[in-house]
Amino acid sequence: MKLSRDELKNLMKNKLIKAGLSEEHADMTAEILTWSDERGYHSHGAVRVEYYSERIAKGGITTDPKFEWKETGPCSAIYEGDNGCGYVASTFAMEKTIEMAKKSGIAVTGIRNISHSGSIGYYTEMAAKQDLVAIAFCQSDPMAVPFGGTEPYYGTNPISFAAPTADDRTVVFDMATTVQAWGKILDKRSRHEAIPDTWAVDEKGQPVTDSSLVNALLPIAGAKGYGLMMMVDVFAGVLLGVPFGKHVSSMYHDLSKGRDLGQMFIVMDPSRFVGLDAFKKSMSQVLDELGEMPAAEGYGKVYYPGERAVMRRDKAYETGGVEIVDEIYDYLVSDDVHYDRYDHKNRFAE
Numbered sequence: 001m002k003l004s005r006d007e008l009k010n011l012m013k014n015k016l017i018k019a020g021l022s023e024e025h026a027d028m029t030a031e032i033l034t035w036s037d038e039r040g041y042h043s044h045g046a047v048r049v050e051y052y053s054e055r056i057a058k059g060g061i062t063t064d065p066k067f068e069w070k071e072t073g074p075c076s077a078i079y080e081g082d083n084g085c086g087y088v089a090s091t092f093a094m095e096k097t098i099e100m101a102k103k104s105g106i107a108v109t110g111i112r113n114i115s116h117s118g119s120i121g122y123y124t125e126m127a128a129k130q131d132l133v134a135i136a137f138c139q140s141d142p143m144a145v146p147f148g149g150t151e152p153y154y155g156t157n158p159i160s161f162a163a164p165t166a167d168d169r170t171v172v173f174d175m176a177t178t179v180q181a182w183g184k185i186l187d188k189r190s191r192h193e194a195i196p197d198t199w200a201v202d203e204k205g206q207p208v209t210d211s212s213l214v215n216a217l218l219p220i221a222g223a224k225g226y227g228l229m230m231m232v233d234v235f236a237g238v239l240l241g242v243p244f245g246k247h248v249s250s251m252y253h254d255l256s257k258g259r260d261l262g263q264m265f266i267v268m269d270p271s272r273f274v275g276l277d278a279f280k281k282s283m284s285q286v287l288d289e290l291g292e293m294p295a296a297e298g299y300g301k302v303y304y305p306g307e308r309a310v311m312r313r314d315k316a317y318e319t320g321g322v323e324i325v326d327e328i329y330d331y332l333v334s335d336d337v338h339y340d341r342y343d344h345k346n347r348f349a350e
């Protein structure tokens, strides 16, 4: 089913309102979910609405959170999320971080006690659109083995960087630190298909190709990816005094409880370094040089991070809208808030 931007956003917004979010919070959340779906990040778009609705309806997302911005220095702050909607807390926190970075040159914000916040590239892009450079780190529920380990300890702990250019291009690098998302394993399992041996391990920590035997995901790039996912948890967890490592709450464990997740934003003003115009001009030069490079055989072009996402968005609207799978569309247009499908589920058993 292909939907226009407004149709998709409104369907998601209405469902979230029905589940219990305020009009403002539902609108902000639906905007980011639409941002993800239109860029082809379907793992973080409409597919999540039913889960969020169940969590909201069961009390695991505070619908009238007491958000609090606490400055801890001229360029540092804590944003207390009160287990409100992660998308909303993250957007407000990034707005405050941008303000502080413009004033102080750099701003570091630790966001504490939030629920899932989706594609974190949305938040770094917010800063880049205001001529700032940004980094975001975010915790997620334990499902990846440390390098050489047998048990899930870290989440898919994403990292995002964003930077402006002198033209309308924005670099948005945004990735999970696992080779694949858990959703890809579930998809293969449901089709009884094998997976490449680089994606996941079994209970003994050995690489598996049988998708039914997966016990944990593998970090990207071996020990290097493990180091990255660990440091994401150091910045977004240990440093903020929220649960860390294997103590991070599970997405599907108890939907009546808040998730207490942590996230960190670091935003810098290029005018405090090389100068804004020089920075943006050089960034445009970098993207031009990369884009003009002859591509290796089998690759159409050298893309900059985020370029293909914007191309997917533009193509979707040129060809009739954003593709949403029928089952999700049927749920979005139904009268049901949720189908009680996610609470107390063990993701490895599904």
Ligand code: NAI
Pocket: 041, 043, 044, 116, 117, 118, 119, 120, 121, 138, 139, 140, 141, 156, 157, 158, 159, 160, 172, 173, 174, 175, 176, 177, 181, 302, 303, 304, 305, 306, 307, 308, 309
């Ligand atoms: P991905 O693998 O699709 O892309 C990762 C990065 O590589 C992107 O910046 C993309 O622009 C770049 N890239 C991909 N192919 C490229 C190419 N051919 N040339 C140049 N650059 C290329 O993303 P991934 O890792 O699957 O993450 C998807 C989304 O999931 C992200 O938005 C991430 O923030 C989100 N996420 C959120 C989590 C949370 O708990 N909040 C947990 C994990 C992921």
